[in-house]
Amino acid sequence: MRQRSTTLARPSAVIPLLGSMRGYRPGWLKRDLVGALTITALLIPEGMAYAQLAGAPPQAAFYACPAALVLYALLGSSRQLVVAVSATVAVLSAATVSALAPSGSAHYLALTAGLAILAGLISLLAGVLRLGRIAQFFSPSVLTGFVFGLALVIAMKQVPKLFGLKGAGEGFFEQLWFVLTHLPESHLPTLLVGASCLVLLVVLERISERLPAALVVLVLAILASHLLGLQARRVAVVGNIPAGLAAPRLPDMKWSDVLALLPGACGIALVAFAEAIGPARMLGARHGYTVNANRELIGLGCANMGAGLFQGFSIGCSLSKSAANDQAGARSQVSSLVAAGLTLLVALFFTPLFRALPEATLGVIVVVAVSGMMEVGELRRLFRMRRPDFLVAMAALLGVLVFDVLPGLLLAVGLSLLLTIYRASLPRLSELGRAAGTLDFVDMRHQPSAHPLPGLMVLRPNEGIFFANAESLREEILERIQRSPRPVRTVLLDLEATTDLDVPGADMLADLHEDLETQGVTLLLARALAPTREMMERTGLLEKVGRDHLYPHVLSGVVDYLARYAPYAEEERAFFHDGLHRLETLAEEVEDSMPAEERDQLERMRQKLRQGESVLEEPRDSGPH
Structure with missing residues (x-):
């Protein structure tokens, strides 16, 4: 208890930045400043564009990003991850709020801010409750398909802006059909602006990854808009963006609004975490520090709450800005802190410069940014490597396109859970055999040279035993006995993978013992961990199977089995010969340093092996068979 209090009292345990700043070198400051400039250069154009994805005005990005950073x-x-704006999260926000309020209305903006706060609270609570492991239950294959589909939805929302079209409908296919059928009505000046910005942005990104291509295109588009009078030519522009910052305040919402926003908030918290934890761990491994999943939940949660309190919108991790920050050489969170300050300066003094920015330019910036989310190569790899993974990825992708974003998210989460349950419920059993010349028992599928001992079947449930797979494991074990080319006298179950046996699992083992007993087969158990053994005691399983049939090691059970039968097979002769040789060598090496209990166990095993070897030396019964 004292240790826990000491840990919580450390400032670095509450604010990880303090821990990462230990040993900070003056030479790192230059790299962090370059990283900050790079983040800001990418953040300004993308932030304004993603604000519109969320259904908020462009200035909302300047409200949300500094607090989040x-x-x-x-x-x-x-130390290198950038949490500010995310196209994925912005679209999820719009999908949630648009069902509750007219886009652009005061109520819509209040709900958007409230959604960010609610998503942040959920993430913060998950971090405090140490639920960081939920990331491993979100299938990467499903996430690949979901993000790909979401990227298509985001891009399709921007396409009408590039052609100067309005009233494109709601769903992906409805918007696609609208664009295809209204191409003749495209506004030529807008189309030229969009095409020029698209070509220039792609070319600049290919020239140099470190060049802030989006910012360059944004500046050139503003200059062209002024020089060519694009607004007079009916090219839609951003218009007036109020300078200054929004004061922090709680959004005006009712409890009914909170309940209506709750499903979307859960989705945003889950997706923001799933989107951030992978890049965060990758960057941590690259720079030699550990990323804590629970701290990530807390950091993302507080960032979202801050964005909402300052009347912004839901935020998340930006992979492109994180990669650019890392490539710029940033060594600590100082780059994000300085980027927040630079963004504040832009919000206070430079927003009037964006008045003439064409909407088509923002659309192009979004389309190019989300194109990196369309991982065609990853889908091809899934198709080549494992078709079921490819199929669930495509199901998540099509779910987003057909059913829209939130239903698509629910489908993706449902598929991930179903995959987890399905794989856990499969009777994954490994049959173990003895590796030649050793006392090691290994999976015979991976080492074909390993052989079973006659009459003994050693099995290991690889996923552990619990309610979802208990019955299928029992059926699989019985079927393997029936299919065995040799008669089976004894089944030895290695329970090492069963970390926490539940009641249905214990009941299954009791039923299996009875089934085997009726067939004249003995059930032995080995390597039961402490929680598993306690459950076996409470349920009476240990009494049914027999305490003398529970062994600390697989080898102990094998030796005991062989000592009970007259062994004449070649495999058994080799086992005793190799076993005695190996144990004698082991005893010479470590016996003096072993605890008394382990020395006694080693001596008992040697005696059993000698007993078996002495049986081998007895003359065979030459009577009639």
Whole structure:
């Protein structure tokens, strides 16, 4: 208890930034400043564009991003990850709020801010409750398909802007059909602006990864808009963006609004975490520090709460800005803190410069940014490597396109859970055999040279035993006995993978013992961990199977089995010969340093092996058979 209090009292345990700043070198400051400039150069155009994806005005990005950058830098465990704006999260926000309020209305903006706060609270609570392991239950294959589909939805929302079309409908296919059928009505000046920006942005990104291509295109588009009078030519522009910052306040919402936003908030918290934890761990491994999943939940949660309190919108991790920050040489969270300050300066003094920015330019920036989310290569790899993974990825992709974003997210989460349950429920059994010349028992599928001992079947449930797979494991074990080319006298179950046996699992083992007993087959158990053994005691399983049939090691059970029968097979002769030789060598090496209990166990095993070897030396019964 004292240790826990000491840990919580450490400032670095509450604010990871303090821990990462230990040993900070003056030479790193230059790299962090370059990283900050790079983040800001990417953040300004993308932030304005993603604000529109969320259904908020462009200035909402300047409200949300500084708070998010600062809070994540203080409380997140990654030193290079940039948490500010995310196209995925912005679209999820719009999909949630648009069903509750007219887009652009005061109520819509209040709900958007409230959604960010609610998603942040959920993420913060998950981090405090140490639920960081939920990331491993979100299938990467399903996430690949979901993000790909979401990227298509995001891009399709921007396409009408590039052609100067309005009233494109709601769903992906409805928007696609609208664009295809209204191409003749495209506004030529807008189309030229969009095409020029698209070509220039792609070319600049290919020239140099470190060049802030989006910012360059944004500046050139503003200059062209002024020089060519694009607004007079009916090219849609951003218009007036109020300078300054929004004061922090709680959004005006009712409890009914909170309940209506709750499903979307859960989805945003889950997706934001799933989107961030992979890049965060990758960057941590690259720079030699550990990323804590629970701290990531807390950092993301507080960042979202800050964005909402400052009347912004839901935020998340930006992979492109994180990669650019890392490539710029950033060594700590200082780059995010300085980027927050630079973004504040832009919000206070430079927003009037964006008045003439064409909407088509923002659309192009979004399309190019999300194109990196369309991982065609990863889908091809899934298709080549494992078709079921490819099929669930495509199901998640099509779910987003057909059913829209939130239903698509629910489908993706449902598929991940179903995959987890399905794989856990499969009777994954390994049959173990003795590796030649050793006392090691290994999976015979991976080492074909390993052989079973006659009459003994050694099996290991690889996923552990619990309610979802208990019955299928029992059926599989009985079927293997029936299919065995040799008669089976004894089944030895290696329970090492069963970390926490539940009641249905214990009941299954009791039923299996009875089934085998009726067939004249003995059930032995080995390597039961302490929680598993306690459950076996409470359920009476140990009494049914027999305490003398539970062994600390597989080898102990094998030796005991062989000592009970007259062994004449070649495999058994080799086992005793190799076993005695190996045990004698082991005893000479470590016996003096072993505890008394282990020395006694070693001596008992040697005696059993000698007993078996002495049986081998007895003359065979030459009577009639």
